[in-house]
Amino acid sequence: MRLLNLFKIAFKAIVLNKVRTLLTMLGIIIGVAAVIAMLAIGEGSKESIRSTISSMGSNMITIRPGEDDRGPARGSGGDVQTLTLNDYEVIKEKSTLLNYITPLVNGGGQVINGANNWPSTIYGVNPEYLDIKVVGLQNGSMFTDAEVQSASKVVLLGQTVVDNIFPDGEDPIGKLIRFNSIPFKVIGVLEQKGENTFGQDQDDVVIAPFTTVQKRILAIDYLNQILASAVSEDDAPEAVTEVTEILRAQHKLLDNQNDDFSVRSMEELISTFSSTSEMLTVLLVAVAGISLLIGGIGIMNIMYVSVKERTKEIGLRMAVGGKGSDILMQFLIEAILISITGGILGVILGLSSTYFIETFLQWPTSVALYSIIISFAVCAVTGIFFGWYPARKAAALDPITALRYE
Amino acid sequence: MNKEIIKINDLKREFTMGNEIVHALRGISFTINEGEFVTIMGSSGSGKSTLLNILGCLDQPTSGTYEIDNVKVKDLSRNELATIRNEKIGFIFQSYNLLARTSALENVELPLLYNSKVSTEERKERAYKALEMVGLGDRMGHTPSQLSGGQQQRVAIARSLVNNPVMILADEATGNLDTRTSYEIMSLFQELNEKGITITFVTHEPDIATFSSRTIVLKDGNIIKDYLNKDIKSAATELAALPVEDH
């Protein structure tokens, strides 16, 4: 009953000072909107990275030669030659948590069809590659194990390569092309995957049996990578451990020696990238949080002015029976009402600007419920925190002094 | 038989201004009974307001005792004083002290907002009745800026009545009004007094004092006179006798 009356009084004061209240709220509105929009952008980019990486095969495990340097943007092995076909065979034989595994060798070169040529990368793999990468075929078929055995000169092309060397839209299947100087028969076209989050064109590839690439194009006896796929996403971390143990034994490494290879699951890659974008999110939210703080100081400022301005009113309220606690509550409720209304408007502004960012700038966004709850809670706390001092000042006034105030 | 509403004994109030002590009240004693209409007279600076503020529980005496409606005020906390002001006292100020941009009705409701025993409906009804009593039943929705000085003071009087106080305290309540309006207001006070409401009215105008039943005169913080009026004038009659002005 009493509290309801205080709400009425506070509400009335706010309504009587609409413009000023709105201006006070502006800080809070912008702060909350910024927090929500920034978190939505951060969350959105994180999700988009996650989904791109997952589309590359979320069970995938990558084994590279050389010591682990944990940089996300690393080349595929370079000239470190510690990974061999023998390693591949041992892992394939001994591991229990992998369902697909392929050796991988790769090299750059020109893909040539008559007068058309295109610089691309050729990946030498076995047929399981498609299952590991979760990529299908648009056309044609994958090469067989027999074709791998015999180092057949057959290739599958990504869509970008097809578009560039068959510009007239002919069917590439069955055509003879050359990679550098070696002739290959096109037996399939890979499903289109588009760009990944890092701007890499996933369709700018040529796939061939690893035997062919290793011997006929690169003339090497080591592997650039081994790719495998864990039985399930949950098994991936354990599979990484298992593969590491197998390889350490295979490479006869002593306990005090570091791995001369690195085994990483997609999950790790995701967290590497997520942590980068998380840092960005923290930064954005910090900036937004500062504006929320400034909004709070704005409330405190206005409440101080308001208490000063209404000193006489406070005196009157005390003279007709208002207790210190009533006056305190009145101003506190006023501050909280301002901050919470500002919070609601801020949420609305935040959601609509997120919508505009998504629609017109085409940035991926994702509004997290927690961001709304947090900014709302922060608003209420801001109201209480910054309303408290002015309200207490008002409550501590002496009725006579307040009444006499001009 | 006569119930004592106010009983003060040797009341002193000193203010410290730097290293100088101002003796605003130098030891005042009197009793006001239920139903009295007392005016407190005296020149400016004689201590009238200081006395009234203490009687209204807005201020505390430096020494001496004060009992209102048999409650000793001296031992009360800030909150208890607020409750006394809320339930026992109606205060009227020279400058009306209405809330700006707030309707007459809401202004009158104000004391009841701080009384949790009064429901919303009762509050509205009592505020309306009080406004009717001061002759402003048709001006409930008007804000102070839409009312004349006399009407604003009537709203303030209604506000002082709304909590059914044991006593109304008025400090120069006619000080800002012209003679005609002052007499109208005094006539209203006389009506209220006839209904049994105890009134203590501070003024420095001798003609206003003639409308009350008793006058206490202060000088430099002391009572120099305290007498009953043998010939109480009727404000309504005096009002009728005023020369008619052209408006």
Ligand SMILES: Nc1ncnc2c1ncn2[C@@H]1O[C@H](COP(=O)(O)OP(=O)(O)O)[C@@H](O)[C@H]1O
């Ligand atoms: N808060 C105060 N601080 C210092 N002196 C005061 C204060 N209030 C009143 N006084 C002094 O007390 C004396 C009586 O004041 P007051 O009661 O207001 O007189 P009146 O109402 O009769 O004109 C004056 O000398 C005045 O200056």
Ligand SMILES: [Mg+2]
């Ligand atoms: Mg005075």
